[in-house]
Amino acid sequence: MAQINPAQSSNDESLKNIFDEAMELYNSLENGKEATNSDPVQMSLRTAITKFEKATNLVSMSEMFSRNESIDEIPTESMQYLLLPALLGTLTLKLCGKNRKDVIDVAEIYFKDFLTRCKDYGLTDLEVPQNNSNNQNIISRPQSEQEKIVSMVQTREAKIKRYKEAKELKEKLANLSKAMSLPNVDDETKREYTTTMLLSFINQAFDELSSIEQEKPILEYMAKHSGEPKPKHREQTTPLKPVIITRDAVQKAVFGAGYPSLPTLTIEEFYDKRVREGTFPAAGTNIPHAKIENAEADADEADKVKKERLIEEDDPEELARQRNMDEYKDDHRRGWGNRHNRS
Numbered sequence: 542m543a544q545i546n547p548a549q550s551s552n553d554e555s556l557k558n559i560f561d562e563a564m565e566l567y568n569s570l571e572n573g574k575e576a577t578n579s580d581p582v583q584m585s586l587r588t589a590i591t592k593f594e595k596a597t598n599l600v601s602m603s604e605m606f607s608r609n610e611s612i613d614e615i616p617t618e619s620m621q622y623l624l625l626p627a628l629l630g631t632l633t634l635k636l637c638g639k640n641r642k643d644v645i646d647v648a649e650i651y652f653k654d655f656l657t658r659c660k661d662y663g664l665t666d667l668e669v670p671q672n673n674s675n676n677q678n679i680i681s682r683p684q685s686e687q688e689k690i691v692s693m694v695q696t697r698e699a700k701i702k703r704y705k706e707a708k709e710l711k712e713k714l715a716n717l718s719k720a721m722s723l724p725n726v727d728d729e730t731k732r733e734y735t736t737t738m739l740l741s742f743i744n745q746a747f748d749e750l751s752s753i754e755q756e757k758p759i760l761e762y763m764a765k766h767s768g769e770p771k772p773k774h775r776e777q778t779t780p781l782k783p784v785i786i787t788r789d790a791v792q793k794a795v796f797g798a799g800y801p802s803l804p805t806l807t808i809e810e811f812y813d814k815r816v817r818e819g820t821f822p823a824a825g826t827n828i829p830h831a832k833i834e835n836a837e838a839d840a841d842e843a844d845k846v847k848k849e850r851l852i853e854e855d856d857p858e859e860l861a862r863q864r865n866m867d868e869y870k871d872d873h874r875r876g877w878g879n880r881h882n883r884s
Contacts, residue, residue: 559595559596559599560596560622567632570582583637586635593628593629597629605619606622612662612736621735626651626654626658630749645753645757647782650783652753655743656669659739710744713737
């Protein structure tokens with residue numbers, strides 16, 4: 542009988558706990574009635590995103606998936622983790638207080654990564670949309686009126702087909718959810734439930750990518766023609782970056798070619814980075830798994846979200862506080878008060 546590695550078992554349990562907690566947050570956000578731009582919702586969004594990112598890192602480190610496999614070869618309990626990029630993309634689109642262009646760019650990367658993985662596993666045969674920027678040097682001839690009409694008809698038919706599929710999948714998912722709530726659910730039901738979720742998110746991902754493509758020119762137009770004066774001083778926020786970790790240097794090179802602006806790490810680089818940050822124990826030490834969340838982190842996150850919202854809405858008191866701080870920094874240079882050991 543094969544022996545179970547205690548460390549591996551602990552990691553699997555941590556991954557499951559993190560994913561389950563994030564999914565609980567995700568479901569509450571999807572079913573909630575509170576405004577998306579409210580502080581509590583935005584804080585929950587960021588917490589869920591953080592948990593899904595950590596789950597993504599753990600999945601990548603475990604080398605759970607391979608392009609050489611079929612969906613039938615993936616264990617039922619592991620199939621749900623294929624949803625991670627789609628979940629991250631969906632939550633990212635709901636973020637407020639961030640540059641909208643950055644938000645849709647990151648979400649687009651997540652959705653395309655999700656669809657590419659699903660296509661590799663044979664869950665869809667539809668082509669994943671490619672960035673127009675990758676084909677800037679390709680000069681295409683203008684379409685004739687007949688070709689434009691054919692293209693419009695095909696697009697409309699595809700949307701109608703996806704709409705019907707989405708409706709059928711939603712009904713099927715509702716029935717399977719009831720079966721999943723029963724005790725002693727068999728493996729076949731679990732597998733069918735997860736597969737249906739994947740198919741549902743595939744349809745949703747294509748729709749979201751279509752919406753993103755329509756939003757891009759609007760944002761470009763607004764950026765060029767915006768005449769609204771912006772505050773002189775504005776607090777710098779952390780830029781959004783998608784989290785995609787690769788398993789080895791070869792795969793890193795491959796993904797780097799596909800996503801030239803995307804930060805990619807090998808397992809060794811990722812582990813060393815987490816050791817430096819204090820999240821993971823150093824090699825050879827026997828330290829229990831670090832806690833993922835704590836009260837101080839939640840409090841800091843809530844305060845950060847609140848400040849970003851106030852700045853985004855040009856709150857007079859917050860802007861005044863920022864200006865006073867800037868004036869103070871101008872009059873009190875860093876290090877001026879430190880006269881120790883000076884003549």
